[in-house]
Amino acid sequence: MGHFCVCSRGTARSYSETVASEADYTARIVVISPKDAAKSNGTVIVEWLNVSGGIDAPAVWFMAHREIARAGFTYVAVSVQQVGVEGGTSLVGAEMSLKAQDPQRYRELHHPGDPFAYDIFTQIGRLIREGAVDGLRPDTVLAVGESQSAAFLTTYVNAVDSSAATYDGFLVHSRFGNAAPLDDTNVLGDAGAIAAVPFRADLRVPVLTVLTETDVVGGFRVGYHAARQEDNEFLRAWEVPGTAHADNYTVRVGFIDDGSTPLDDIVAAYAPTDERMGTRLSYYLNFAPQHHYVLQAAITALNAWVRAGTPAPSAPPIALTGGNPPGIALDANGIAEGGVRTPWVDVPIARTSGLAKDESPMSFLFGSGELFDAARLCELYPEGIEAYLDQFTDALDQTIEAGFLLPADRPEILNLAAAMFPAVRC
Template sequence: MVLWRTPLRLAAVSLATVLLGAGAGAGATATAVPAGTPGPAPRAGTPAAVHGPVAGSVPGDPKAADPAGTYPWLSAPGLARAGYVEEEFYLTGDADAYGPTGERLADDVPYTTRVVVRRPGSPARFNGTVLTEWQNVSGGYDLDALWAPDQIMRAGYAWVGVSAQRVGVDQLREWSPARYGGLDVTGQGRFTADEMSYDVYAQAAAALRAGTGKVLGPLRARTLLGIGASQSAGRMTVYYDHVLPQTEPVFDGYGFVVGSAPGRRGGEPVFHVLSETDVRAPVRRADDEGYRRWEVAGAAHSGRFGQAYREPLLTRDLGAAPTFSCDRPPYSDVPLHHVIAAAYAHLERWVERGVLPPAAPPLEFAADGTKARDADGLARGGIRLPQVEAPTALNTGDNTGETFCVLFGTHLPFTGEQLNRLYPSHTRYVARVAAAGASAVREGHLLPADAAADVRDAASSDVGRDRG
């Protein structure tokens, strides 16, 4: 197997690429189909053909060994203990190509891509909902940005990562030619700016819906949610606003996370979850019957959870994880993924039973246009998790420095003097964490299991112990 061992290449990715989407500026070589030209009936719901599962599993797992020694990129460890399995499939089909404002550029362009599936091994563990993630490629490779194992496996979701974009597929081909050399989402170089990505994503979802090729094993999907983070949310915004109206819907609802969200009022519900990093102005789209927006105080676009989980996997698969020199200590400890888990649960009920999710207060802005902060520097307003309501550190969504530092937020532990002022005893600290968690649960912004974990963490900490 060939390992891609140049993590410093990541530093060359510009902030514009992060926020606007990798590959978005590349030029297509095709000419748009003239307006009014007859074309095939809308068919973005056509399932792709499925091949697999592809041999090879987490390194060291002998149960699905591949003679070539390959395994899925960023293969997840520890699934079996939770009764989960990971499988990878190749998808082939003919996709339509679209421009960034929905103009159809070509019909029926051949492609081959892959999906990675993490699902309950038994139908009894499956909650019926498939989280279908548009893999993020801002770092130059496919990233399962919304894979949060504790929350996803606890709830019994199936998670599927779709490789829809050229940057991710090209890196896969370079990383393991033996496993991924046959992948192509450009029509053999005809479309290099991800014009085919929208239909590739939709066809992957249609295959999940139809159960094509047993891509979900023995499971049958009841609810299909499309999810994407950061640049992937941007790609999904184009899909929802401009491509979906021309095609057949395949998703029941959508989760747009730490990125843009559609402006169009569509038939499928849209949940929009933003960290403090991503809220840059006090002007927002208002909630309505098809749209909910949550903003999380103190959380970062890319906080500590994702860093801690993926660093060993990137070290395994790249040879070294990337490092960054930021102007302030990264990463925010506010667990945005806990709020995302609550949003999934609400989105599921919204789709299946028409139950509108609760609203959330917005982050507050000062008169000068900056985010309003309290005496400790914490953001005011927004969803307030225990890490903000019972703080032991300054967690913000802000930072500066090289490349991705602007997305990492800040974590500055409080001094002993600050902790003593806030918490006269350990018992008072734990009680404050418990109260904050209970409040967030009542408001619908936090799940009980995650609130209980916060209390356990507080109880095992040393905060206030020297004061009784």
């Protein structure tokens, strides 16, 4: 795939009653597209870059880039928030804005503040539609965003989309229950942690939201459980058991996973680790593979929903217990019940969870995991790896048939399952 970076200049309006109505901006756009135009599938994915770590982070691209490239999508990353361009508050206190990293290169960029971000995102979507960005004239334009960006997209869907009518569908990845403000209130502040905000009932276009256990339960923010609503004509919510807001794919696997990396290297990167940002934790981070693979399926499902009118599949929510925040109802293996069922939770070799202690910066977002001991593995699979793979394959095929994993990922998933099964003798 080829890529390039351009600037977009304009005047954006604010949706806030407490901020000036208009302001000039100069935003950065990064475009990644198939080198062979004939391999393009006609859809552009526009990501609202995530700035929670103080840096423009392409979170959806990072976790789903294999499918984005494989299926012929064009991908556009937009520096749409002030922190990513000018600097400001982040969860880790790092100053990694574009201007901090390279003042000379990014000197022309200017962001007037997040109340203008919504209109900036609209204007860039329209430029893409009109062919003003590298001559792109897509059939379909999808908006995507993860975590903090998902909170902003939730507000965009609820307050902006009905009049802007720019994007054909939205993938809202790993949102909590809250939404971003329209004014200049800091989304990371306490005010944004309180209120749960469902999606509006009268959605204009399809919205698919993919949620991990961390997102559903919350704690750092009010959990998505408080904003739950029934699936409808234009809404699907996929709550995925055994997953965390971030995991080993985020910190290790994604950096090497280009489709040609040897299997042994991928397996080694998925291996349980108790290290996070230089701190040794008292537990392993979540190391389950399903988050990455389900998100790839979600992108394809949303595209098919928009282009062919085939609704994305529905799934039940993750089962919860009482409490505030609530707990997660667990099966005999300590794995969440309900939700999008995958072979990693129905034919497990480990207990993985979206919940964890907060022992280093943002470590609670990375969940936890624990491999089963030999006794439990032998109890579950007394005939060893052969029995395990038979059951795993059946569960995998059921999940693919249900639409929550992609057929194209089946061989890789099976190879990964075989390679990750612990060496035990029963």
